[in-house]
Amino acid sequence: MRIPVAEAARRLEDRGLLKRERTDHSARIIEHVRKLLGRELPSDLIEFYRERIAQVGEFYAMTPGWNDHVGWRSPDSLVTELLHANAVPLFGDGCGSIYGLDLTPNVEIPAVYFFDHERGYEEAEWAAGSSLGAFLLVLGDSDRARDEEWPPRWELKIDPDIEKCPRAPALWLAG
Template sequence: MNISVHEACHSLEAPGALLRRRGGSPDGLVAYVRALLGDQMPADLEAFYREGVEAVGDFRAILPKWNERPEWRREGMLRALLPVQAVPIFSDGAGSLYGLDLSSGAAGPAVYFFDHGDLFERPRWAAGSSLAYLLLLLGRYDHAIAEGCPAGWERSIDPDIESCPRAPPIWRAG
């Protein structure tokens, strides 16, 4: 079953797991990021920006600061993962990043966890087979820990997480 970023956001909004940012122009933000990425913007990334996601649970979205005045634009963390062909999507709150893969060229690229301890040199583990599945997994993360879910619980939400090409899922990452 495939799910869109829009559907994932909608399902997280009802129980209050998703926080949206206020204001701003998604059209301007999308155009700005598209230009920074050299017109190679995955459809899921565009959909994410258009949804206006600010946070899922305790995970804060990473967005470039965009304003219609060019002198007020800041790329922030956007370039942090470009050397490893990824775009940061969320922070874990401790300095590490979740990044959307840019190397696959696929319509729905996977999302990986990049550890700040590795200086973001490579993806440490697969965090979701798509951005939509990552959203659902982040929305369930605190509950999974509180309930003591076993390693691999992520498969119940994201059945394709084990087939991400750049890194294994967390329970196999070692």
């Protein structure tokens, strides 16, 4: 289910769940990531960087940081950590694992997957969102869902296509 990143960001911001970078370095970041990955970027990823998303709830975005005085503040590996698995990092889970956007060529709407640090980020473990916008909305509710003990598969109300992601199953199907 494609939910535009800008729409998801607006909805999360209205709920007080989204923080943005103060300064807009998105054009510089987009070009930097394009060079590091050696390919054109999916439109959702470009939109993600243009929205200057720094944090959703308690989850911090893994976006390259630029400083006008010293240049790039983040190592290139921040962007290339999942390149071997054909993905680009979006958010850390706070415990070392990464949510990454699929970079498989010719995928019209790339999904977001969870990559486990305990497995060396070898491959996508489970689908976290059928599109980047849908993923952002699921991520925004994930802490609340856990705290309030929402029923299993609550994510389907936000992202009904999450079980259709091609590279890995939804969490409840991952075993």
